[in-house]
Amino acid sequence: MKKIYSLLFTLTGLLTVNAQLQTGDIAFTGYNSDSPEGFSFITFVDIPAGTQINFTENGWQSNGEFRDNEGTAFWTSPGTVLPAGTQVLINDVNGNASTGIIFTDGNFFLSSGGDQIFAYDPNNTPGGGDETGFYAGIHMNGNWDTNSTSSTTSAQPASLVGFSIAINPEVDNAIYDCSTFEGTVDELRAAINNPDNWTTNNAILTLTQCNFTITTLSTQNFEKTTFSMYPNPTSNGFVNIKTSNNEATQVAVYDILGKQVINTTLSAQRLNVSSLKAGVYAVRLSQGNTVTTKKLVIK
């Protein structure tokens, strides 16, 4: 029995490690330093059940360490997977979350004179030369400072460039205005981390849901990131077609008159084109619903 428990423990440990989010997997969408203090964020990935994220208001120092006399809030995701695109509203850090559980160490007080919040992995606390545990950041005291020398100031961690936001000038409360609510992860993250798209107020704001929709790969992205075809031009009777996922690819080749001259399913990454005369051809590659067309020149 002991062995089983220890095996389960090991497995759980491994699963927890695998489940960690990456920098930029969440982004802040709201911040209230007026009472009740709170914040909101969107997740761009499915968050596994029972995942913990820490939110500290300690500033980040130029020596690559947190300043350490402020508070931390602890959020644990619910007992089921939280789907990508979900917005979590922490309406009150002292116990009111739209989903999951939030509480603090009792020392979490966002200053109305300017403050910041960093989200990070509690199993990979940033510091000691390793910033990979950062998920997102929001600074509410003008532009980022060069160092954190007080509870209201903070440097921007290098790993959070592009994955954080600074509201300038200082204001007590701010929320993302939902102007962009549909797009790829990169598009949504860029819109959310752009302070031009935020509403600010020195009176408390109601944290709101934007009903985000994350769209998946466009054909262009697919072509850019998952297909390569070479040599091209080719003169040796074959062309290699590689995909990043190694799944079978449906290949159709058309001549310049639009006549189909090859139609096959490729599993070995090499297409025999020795039957084709010299000229220009269109190669249609598809996997499931994803389709792209490339030009092939045979010499």
Ligand SMILES: [Ca+2]
């Ligand atoms: Ca406050």
Ligand SMILES: [Ca+2]
């Ligand atoms: Ca503070």
Ligand SMILES: [Ca+2]
């Ligand atoms: Ca203020």
Ligand SMILES: [Ca+2]
């Ligand atoms: Ca602070």
